[in-house]
Every structure is written in structure tokens, then in C-alpha cells.
Amino acid sequence: MTKQQEHLRTPNVKQFSSSVLAGIQWFFFLFTNTVVVPLSIGHNFQLTPEAIATSMQHSFLLTGAVCILQAICGHRYAVMDGPSGLWWGLTLSLTVSASSAGMSLERVGGGLTAGFILAGLTMAILGWMGASHVLQKLFTPMVKSAMLFLLTIQLTMNFFKGMIGYTEFGTFNLPVAALSILIAVLVAWIQLKGRGKLANYAILIGIIAGWIAYRILIPGHQSTQTQAVGEFFTFFPWGTPKWEPGIVITAFFVGLVNMTNSITTLGAVEKMYGVQTTVQQYKRSYGWTGLFTVIAACVGVIPFGAFASSIGFLESTRILRRSAFILGAGLLCMLGLMPMLTSFFAQMPPSVGSAVLFVAYLQMFGTAIRTLEGTVFNSKTIYRIALPILTGVAIMNISAEAFQGLPIYLIPMISNGLVIGVVISLVLESTVKWSNLDNSAKPSKAA
Template identity: 25%
Template sequence: MQNRHPVDEVLPLSQLLIYGLQHVLAMYSGAVAVPLIIAGVAGLSKAQTAFLINADLFTCGIATLIQTIGFWKLGIRIPVIQGVTFAAVSPMIMIAKAGGLTSIYGAVMVGGLLAFLIAPFFSKLLRFFPPVVTGSVITIIGISLLPVGVAWAAGGTGNPHYGALPYLAVAGIVLVSILLLTKYTKGFIANIAVLLGLIIGLIVAIPLGMVSFSGVATASWLGIDTPFHFGMPKFELGSIIAFVFVMLVTMVESTGDFLAIGEIVEKPIGEEDLARGLRADGLATFLGGMLNAFPYTAFAQNVGLVGLTGVRSRWVVATSGGILVVLGLFPKLATVIASLPPAVLGGAGIAMFSIVAANGIKTLSRVDFDHGHNIFIVAISIGIGLIPLVDANFFNLFPSWLQIILHSGITLGSLTAVVLNLFFNGGGSSHENKEQLAETTVFNIG
């Protein structure tokens, strides 16, 4: 047993639980943010929103268990926790507006199946996703999501008192709380600054009459995530094409995180390891479509937590997966989370989405802008990617199935960046891009 790698070490149960819970808290707010966003866009009731949160947490746990424990040719078997990718949020918003949740789930299932099938070949595609492409896409993701956070901060779209001072004040308190916690705390507390900011905002919002806990008392303590709860999935061409690009971006995110974790825990990630990890992402995403959830990728803030704590055991994160599964079985807790008023979410949303954009800029800082035409790749891909944000009616005369693709800034920006990079720079070196990805951790803020 002396030759056992620290990644495979099984710690005492008490340590597994404590360290595992820490990972859950570090990613929790990021995990529940996406179902809250999609529920708001889809017009779900509080009970339905709670169900969506439960389904997401439950599937996060399953995805994490598959990655960390692994079976057959699935799972990278390193301490990586899974969560919903923010790359999918903007396309899911457009799909939800056009066809509802069932259209999202059809596209998610197809996207997951695609990722599963192409995983062994994806390392050969990495040359098409150098930092100049991924940095541009991540920046577009963050900027495209900012309007959601701003609308929350003002009280929520459709609110007759939209922009009222109390809403803005609560959002400001949440944002300032996150900044203060980030500056004056370290380690574990700093890692859950967003979650603590949400709690502070909730406490402030209650006496202002912004919070309604209706439904909490009647919500059941235990609930099971039933497949296709919102109806059978719809498979629409426009939605599926949009998700093809989402999954390619997501696979690049996961690859960067896998390589980064491999460096931290001193366990080199080979091609077969990467294929197992990406297959697991694909399977988890496919299950997400069945279990009323979303596409899954590695959560990068937990990558930093592994480096911070020095705890390299994958069984710690497997314990996190078990905790997430258990949390996904308690609707009452999810109903409390669904009671968070938009203004509270707005303060956290502005922080989360801005940091996503900032990490895109951080990725771009590694790009050589003095050589070639990289400045044009970044400028034009971001410019075209932001067209739907600048003018929502720009593509209104196109066919409805095509609008789902064109109204997704992430899809437009991704396609533009890949094509322009090929045009100006050619394919590039797959090995070189792997090394750059290992240095660049794509950030899914939690």
C-alpha cells in the first residue's frame, strides 16, 4: 500500500465528511444559480423552481461520483467536482423562451450523447481551441450573462417597481459583502464568500418585506427526482445545433480543469484519462436531460480549493458527490433557496458573471497580441458574439429554428473565433494547446 498515490488515499470518515462538505459549500451557490436563472426565464412556480434545484443538486452528485470513482471507461478518477457550466446558460435562456424546458432537455441529451461519442477524438480537436479562442468565448459568456444579474438587482423583470431604491440597496449590500469577505477572509470563508453574501442579503431583505417563505411549510421533507418531470423532451434542430457548440466549449473547459488538477495533485493526465473524463461529462449531461437538469463540467473554484488545502484524495470529492445527492432529496431546503428575492440574487449575479468575464480576459492575457492577427480574432468574435445582447431584434427576420442559434452570443462568438483562428493562425499544435490549457483554468464561479 506504500505505492498508493495520494489521489487514491482513503482518509478517515470524519475528514472525508469535513473536507467533502467544504467542497460542496465552495460550489453550492454556483450550482443553484443556473436553475434559478432558468426557472425565472421559464416562469416556473416556487415549487417547480425548488424541484429544478433539487434535480440539479442530485445530478451534480451523480456526475461527481462518476468522475471521481469511475467505472468501465468512465471517470477521470481525480478530485474533480461537477457542476452546471455557465457556457450553456445563454443558449438555454433562448431555448426556454422559444420552446420551454422540454426543448432544453432534448438538446441537452443530444449534446451529452455527442460529447460521450467524440471524447476519444477530442484531444485531436484541441488545436482548434487555443487560448485566443477560449478566452474570447469565456469573455462573451460573462458579458452575455450580466443583463440577468442587472435585472435581478433592479427587482426582477416584470416587477412594477423595477429599479426601486430598496432593491438596488439590497443588491449593493450583497455585492459589498462579497467583496469585503473576499478581501478580509482567507481559505474556507473566502471560498464561500458568494454563499455568505446571499445569506447576508436574505437577512437584510426579510424585514424589508421582499422575502416570502410561502410553500416552505408545505414542502415535503423528502422528494425523488423523477425522469422527464416537465414532459418528454423535444428534439429541435436549432436548439441541438446551439448545444453542439456549447458542448465543444464545455469539453474545452473540462480539459483545462482536468489538466490543472493533474498538475496540482502531481498525477499526469494522459489521453486515455482525458477521454474517460470527457465521456463521464457526456454521460452526466445526457442524464441531466433525463433528470430535469443541465450540462455538466468540472467546477474550477474547486480546483483552487484542492491546491489551497493540499488534500489530494479523490475520495474526499466522492464524499462531496454523496452529500450533493442527499441534498437533492430534500425539497424543503430547495424551497428556502427558491425564496431568495431577485435583488439578493442580483448582487451575487453581478459578481459571478463579471468574474466569468474577467477570467476570460485573464485567459486572453496569455495570448501574444504582437504576433499575427490575434487582436482581430478577439475583437471580431466578441463583437459578433455581443450582437444579440446589443440588439435582441437583429436576427428577427431569420427562420425561427435559426434564431435560436443566432440569438446565442456564445454560439455566434464560438463559431466566429474558431473560424477566424483557422483563417489567421491555422490549426496550431495540439500539444502546445494542452500545455496552455493546463496553465489556464476556466472559471465557473460558485
């Protein structure tokens, strides 16, 4: 059995005990990628602090549970399944646009809930029917690379704004920004210069040191996280499922697009493990993600998807053991079951988490480049990678207000640079015979 294949074996007690630090590091990664989502959604739906606290508990519990199940009997990799960025963006966009469209938040929430449930069921069914085989054909290395480039740019832009304390008024907090930059430099320095296993725990060191430094150096800028404790079992806090055709269809379409995350993410991660993902692994992965998407919709949590950002984390830490990942996910589950503990960890300054993740996600850029290894471009074929990426980046830099003239159901899709970029890449790869253009001019290697 090869070393890479050993990573896929069920972890034993000895491996588990040696993965405690790595598990804690995974816990903070899962936590920082989850905590902001229920807060932003709760505020947009104008939920009470107690309802937001309950939603946060549900998010931690479900995220931890689906990660454990995926690692043990799903795709069987140390890859996070968490609140999907596509569905998160869709929900934020629709709630912001609700008043201008003459719709109540309850109607929007009910339509989203119905759409998420339908999308979750469809994902599970299509996954078991072998839809991954079709998606793998559509998502060529060029499309995967375009998606990874755009995802890296989108994430690093968001986390850079978070680490400097960027506000909706176009200003930033200088003390917070200075400390965040120091934290980012520390993490990067440990990764580049750290010896032995020290470099593997750069993210954990950065979070702990940054949190302590923040409390000491910036006492006047406390976290705005809620400390309320709500009821644990609440159903349909956004509104009971309603048939709102536009919202349901849009949510359903975003769910289909969200399925492509698994193709891109698992396709990149399998290279680190030195194995090839089987059809059965894809089927089980879609099955669990679809099931938890339905559960998430019922309890007011953003539905799930494979996190391509896990690629950057794995590249940074080089810790592929599932035992560490399962431990971190288990700790997140425990956090979801302990309201007071949830309130404590929710006080972690967002800028600290953003600074650390900004460095971790830089590794995704390298993964996107490696996806193109062996590909050459000339003055014509460069369009197949430049057009989708630069168009997507251009849309990302357009203010959301610029799209308000469009129908409310189209705004989340048209204003999403990642989605538009991937769609353009899919169209180009499906309609243009690039091999003919390769021969029409002398190619030069891509930089």
C-alpha cells in the same frame, strides 16, 4: 509527490473532516447555479407547481451525483458539472418562440428531449473515441481566451441584473439593489483584506449574512420560489421524444458546441492544480457528462456541461481539495431527496446569490487575461481577439425580439453572442496566418 498532485488523491477521513466549511460553501455555489434553471424552464413550459418542484429535486440530485462521479472517477478535479447555459438558453428561446412559429409546447419539448438524448449519446461516443484531441487543437489559447472573456461578460451581466432586481419592464428594485451592492462589497472586502483562511470563505459568509439581512431589511419582498411538493419520479414532463428535424438538429449542434466547455474549463483549471489533463480524464469526463445528459432529458432537466464558472470560484476561494467539493455535491444530493428541505432552500433570495456570484465570477476575467500572457498585438493582429469578443458583446446587447424574423431553429444560435464570438474566433484561428501579420508591423504588448 507534489502539493498540487496531492489534490488529485482520494480524500481521507482527516481531510474530509477539515473541509466541512469549504464543503458547505461549495454546496451554496452548486445550489445557486442550479436552482433558477428548473424554475424558469418550468414556467416557460407552463408546468404545474408540483411538476416544477419535482424538476428542482431532479436537478439537485443529478447535479450532485454527476459532480461526485466526475471528481472521483471522471476528470478528477473540483469542477462543477451542471445545467449547461447553452442548452438553457436554447430551451428558453424555443419555448418563447413556439407560439409565433405555430408550434405547441409539447412538440417543442418532445423535439428537445429527442435532441438532448441524441446529443448526450454522441458526446459520450465521441469522447471515448478521442474527440478531445481534435478539440484541443481547434481551441487554441486565443479561442479559449475569447470564450472566457465572453462567458465572464455574459455571466456578470446576468448576475448584475439579478442582484439589482432588474425586471422585464426595464426597472430595478432600489432597496434590493442597495442591499445587493453592500453584500458584493462585503464579499470583495473579505477576499481582499481577509487574513488566513477567512478570505477563502468569503462566498459562504456573504450568502449567510446576505440572506439574514434580506429577511430583516426587506420583509416585504419575499422570494417567489415554489413551495409545492410533487411526485419524485416523473418521466418526459416536457413531452415524449418526437422527431422534429429542426429542433433535434439544433439541439444536437448545441450539444457539440457544449463539448468545448470541457476543453476550456479543464484547460484553465489544470494550471491551478499544476498538472496536465490526460486523454483518459477527458474520455471519462465526456462519458459521465453524456450519460447524465441522457438521464436529464428523460426527467425534464436541462442537460449538463462543465461549468467554466468554477474557475472563478476556485480563484476566489483557493480551495482545491476534492473532499470539500464532494461534500458539497453530496449535500446537494441529499437536498434533492428531501422535498421539504428543497422548499426551504429554494426561498433564498435570488438577489443574494447573484450578488455573491457576481464577485466570484470577476476572477474569470483574470483567467482570460492570463491565457493571453506572452502574446503581443499590433494594428492587424488585434483583430484576432477584438473581433470575436466585441461582436459577441454587441449581439448580447441586442434585444431578443430583434431576431424574431429569423427561422425559429436559427434564433438560439444567431442571438447567442457567446456562440457567435467563439465561432468567429475559431474561423479566424483556422484561416488566417497571424504569424505573417506579426512580422508585418512592429508589435506592441497587449494592455
